[in-house]
Amino acid sequence: MQTHDLEIPTLIRTSEASKFLKISQRNLVRLRNKGREPGYRIGKSLRYSRERLLAAAEVAMEVENANP
Numbered sequence: 001m002q003t004h005d006l007e008i009p010t011l012i013r014t015s016e017a018s019k020f021l022k023i024s025q026r027n028l029v030r031l032r033n034k035g036r037e038p039g040y041r042i043g044k045s046l047r048y049s050r051e052r053l054l055a056a057a058e059v060a061m062e063v064e065n066a067n068p
Contacts, residue, residue: 011040011047020053 018025031037032046037056039046 010050011042012050012053014039014046014048017048017053021057 012020014025014028018028021028028037028048029039029046032039032048037048038052039048041047
C-alpha cells in the first residue's frame, strides 16, 4: 500500500483572519459573502484557509507596489 502526502490547509477563525488582514471581522464576512474570499463552514463556525489568505495578501501587496 502506497501512502500519499496530503496537504491539509490550515483553517483559522474569522477573528484570526481579520487580524491577519488588518480588516474588521464584518468586512471579512462581507468579502466572503461576495465570493472574494471563500470561507468554510464547520458546523456553526466559519473558517478561512491560511494559505489562501497569504496568497491574497501577496497579490494585494504586488498591486499596491505597482501603483505608487
